[in-house]
Amino acid sequence: MRAHNLALVLHTVANSTDRLSRAGVAAVTGLTRATVSALVDDLIAGGLLTELDPPPRTGAGRPAVGLALSAAGPAGLGCEINVDYLAACVVDLTGAVRQRFVEHADQRASDAAGSLEALGRLAARARLAAEAEGLTVAGAALAVPGLVTGDGVVRVAPNLGWQDVDAPALLRAVPELADLPIGVDNEANLAALGELLVDPAFLSGGGRPTFLYVSGEVGIGAGLVLDGELYRGVRGWSGEIGHVTVYPDGRPCRCGARGCLEQYAGQEALTGDEPLAAAALGIALAAVVNLLDVPVIVLGGAYAPLFTELRAGIEEELTRRVLTSGLAPVALRPAALGADAAMRGAADTVIRAVRDDPAAWLRR
C-alpha cells in the first residue's frame, strides 16, 4: 500500500501541469494531508522530489511551497551502439539530458567485446560526469540494431556481425559500470519509446497513439507503438522492416534474401539515390498501413535530416498502394529527437522504472 501510494504521489507531481503543493497532491489523490506529507518527506529524502521556493507573494497568507521532480536524484544511463557510432547519455528524473557523448567509428572493424568495451568506457565517462553533478545513476539500458532476447542477449545484429552476444556482461566488464543493472533492447523499439515521450503531438493525442517509427541506419529497423504501447512481438522480434521484400528478384541482401528494403533505403544505398530509396520505403510502408491501419509514420535516424527529400516519393507510393488512402491519409513526419532517439528512449526506461516503483529505489 505504501509502495502504491509513493508511486501515486510521484506520478501526481510528475503529471501535473500546475506546480502542486502537498495540499494540492492530497486534493488530487484523495489521500489525507498527513499521509501525503509523510510520503513526500520520504520522496524528498530519497532524492526523488524537491520542494521549491514559493513564488513572490502577490496576496495575503503564506504561499504554499511547490513540489517538483528532483533534478539531482536518480538518473538513467542510455547507451547506443550502431554500425558507425557509439553514444551514451544521462537523463535525470525530470527528463532533461544532463550528459551526452557520441563517438563516431565504424564498429564493423571491431568485434563485440571490443565495441562494447569502447562503449562501456564512453558510458563510464557519462556516468562519472553526471555523478560529479550530484546525480545518482540508477541503471543503464543499451540500444542495439539487432534481435534481443528477454535476458539481454543479442541473438543477431547482422550489420554489426554479432551473434549470441551477452551485452550486459560485456558492458559490466568496464569497472565503472560493474554495479549497474543493464537492460538491452532493439534500437528502433527504444527510439519509438523516446519519440513517444518527447513529442507533444503524441502526448496530446489522448496519450494512446498508434504509430510506426522507422529508423534509417545502415540497417533499417522499426518500432511499432499500438495504442500507446510498444508492440514487441511474441519473441520480441517485431519491427524488422529492413527485411521486408520490396523487389522479390532484386538486390541480394546480407540476410540471404533478395530485394529487402535495406538494399534500397539503408544508409549506404540511400546516399545519392533518394528517389529510389523513397519509392522502396513507400512500398514497404504501404504494406504496414494496409496490414495494421497505422495512421502516423515517423521517420528517424538518417531519414530525419533527409525528410524533405524523401517525403514526396514516399507519399506517392502510399497514395497509390494503401487501400484506404482515399478515406484517410497517412501522416508522415520526421522524428522529433533525431539521431538521439534510441539512447534517450533507453535512458528513459531506467527513469520510468524508478518513477513506477519509487519504493524499490528508496529501499536500495
Add this chain to the structure above:
Amino acid sequence: MRAHNLALVLHTVANSTDRLSRAGVAAVTGLTRATVSALVDDLIAGGLLTELDPPPRTGAGRPAVGLALSAAGPAGLGCEINVDYLAACVVDLTGAVRQRFVEHADQRASDAAGSLEALGRLAARARLAAEAEGLTVAGAALAVPGLVTGDGVVRVAPNLGWQDVDAPALLRAVPELADLPIGVDNEANLAALGELLVDPAFLSGGGRPTFLYVSGEVGIGAGLVLDGELYRGVRGWSGEIGHVTVYPDGRPCRCGARGCLEQYAGQEALTGDEPLAAAALGIALAAVVNLLDVPVIVLGGAYAPLFTELRAGIEEELTRRVLTSGLAPVALRPAALGADAAMRGAADTVIRAVRDDPAAWLRR
C-alpha cells in the same frame, strides 16, 4: 453487483471442464451457496443454464445435479456475404451450430440492396428454423469482405462493388429480421475470431495466442490476433493483406495499384497457378512476420482445401525472407473451420455478448 455475479456464475459453468453443481460453483467463485442458488435460478429461468440429471449412482449419498449452458436458450445468427456466396447459421449458447444455410450465387450481378435482401431471406429461414427448435435468436452479425465503420456501414467492399452501404438497415428491411440488433464486421476479422474459438491448439496455448488468419476469397483479407485479442487498427481497417505489394510493377489491381497480392493469390488468379500464388503469398506473409513476429499463420477460405498444394511454396519464401526463420520457424496451418469460419465468428459475437452480460439478456 448482481450483473457481475450473474456473468461470473455463467462463465464459471461455461469454462469448467468438469460438470459443476451449485455447490461446485460456490466453491470456485467464493460466493455463498445461497447467493449462487438464487443466481442459478435466475439463469435457468432466463434459458441460459440448464440442470442435468445426475449420473447413475455409484456410491452412497444423493448425487449433485450438474449445471450446463442451455442449448435451448439465446442463440446467435451469423451471416456472411461474399463475392460468390451467401451464408447464414444459428449457433446456440454452447457453441453448437444448429442451422446452416449456404447459397452459391455471384453477387457482382446484384447491387447491395439486392444482395442483402437475398441474404436477409436466407437468414430469416435460419432464424425461423432455429426458433422452431425452441431457440431464441438474440441478435445477428454480418461478415463482409470490406472496410466497415464502427456503426456497421460498409465504407468500401471493392470486390462486391459496394460503397457506403448501410448494411444493418438493408438487412432489417426483411420483416423477419426487423426486431434484431445487427452488427457488421470484416469477414477476415470475424473468421479469425471463429478460428480462435474452436481450435483446441489455440485454446490450450495459454489462451492468449498470436496469429494471422488469412482468408482467401476473390479478395484476400486477414484477421490479426495479438495476445488473444483481435487487432482492428485505429479506424478498424487493419488486415488488408490483399493489397500488400508483392511485385511493384506487376499486374494492375482494381484498387488502382500494381502488383497487389490479390492479383496473384486471389481465388480467381489462384486456380491453375498454385506455385505463383504460393510464392506471392509467401512474400507477403514474410513481410507480416518480419514486421510483427507472428509465430502462427492460419490459411482459411479457399486456401484451406488447397493447403497441401500451397504449403511448400509458401514455406520456401518464409524461410528465405523472414530474418528470424533460422531462429524460430513460422507454423503454417489450415483453418479448422474452413469456409464457415466468418459466419461462425459472427454468430459467436452475439453469443459472447450474452455470456458477458447475462443481466441484460434477463432484463429484455
